[in-house]
Amino acid sequence: MLWHALPRFAEGVVAPVAVFYAAFVLLGLNGALVAAVSWVYGGIVWRKVRGQGVPGLLILAALGVTVRAGLAAVTHSPVVYFLQPTLGTLMVSMTFLASVPLNRPLARKVATDMVPMPEAFLRHERVHRFFLRISLLWSLVFAINAAISLWILFNESIGTYLWVRTGLVAALGAVAVAVSVLGFRRCLRHVNAEPAG
Incomplete structure (x- = not known):
């Protein structure tokens, strides 16, 4: 179970933090928001290309990240992005x-x-x-x-x-x-x- 969960943990927890932070440092808040949304949708596309099913939770996560990123972009506040x-x-x-x-x-x-x-x-x-x-x-x-x-x-x-x-x-x-x-x-x-x- 742990070996099964480890790649999901890396994909769902570690990589998004690294992607957001790197984009935040290099491109600012809006670049980080675009990178975060792109990461989630990229995961969906990757699964589709490989012929794997896309879990419903991943689709919900993508919608949630899109809404969060939109609100953070409108308010110009990364706090709003992480508060939700x-x-x-x-x-x-x-x-x-x-x-x-x-x-x-x-x-x-x-x-x-x-x-x-x-x-x-x-x-x-x-x-x-x-x-x-x-x-x-x-x-x-x-x-x-x-x-x-x-x-x-x-x-x-x-x-x-x-x-x-x-x-x-x-x-x-x-x-x-x-x-x-x-x-x-x-x-x-x-x-x-x-x-x-």
Whole structure:
């Protein structure tokens, strides 16, 4: 799963920051906005040329980046460009949190979208508790991500925001992924150790 996710992380997180920052330094804000939009649409074209399907989320991301870039160009503010996804991160945090008292952990939905799991396994009480706890963890991770992002965005330069925020968020995400994977392995060991019912 990690080898599968690594290229997507590089394409979706590291490369866009590098493209935006390089264009920002060389061409200014408008050049950086054009480069950011071009990167996303270039990814769509690349998939089409290679005969691959274009995920719906990528199309939504392209539309979102286009709107963000347009608003940032009109306001002449890079803060506007980065504020919108940060607010989106905060909403994701609240969604993970809200899924817990509803007893429908969002972490379970995300996990089963990535890796199909048997329904009987998912109904197991220990597995259900695991996904509730992991939903709380990811709610906290996204809330911290948003808080760090907002603080850096309003108190530091755009260059500092791009590199420091990206590094901190990546490190925080890596820790959360490690905790999630180790917790899931522990959960599996307990479930597998139980006698068949």
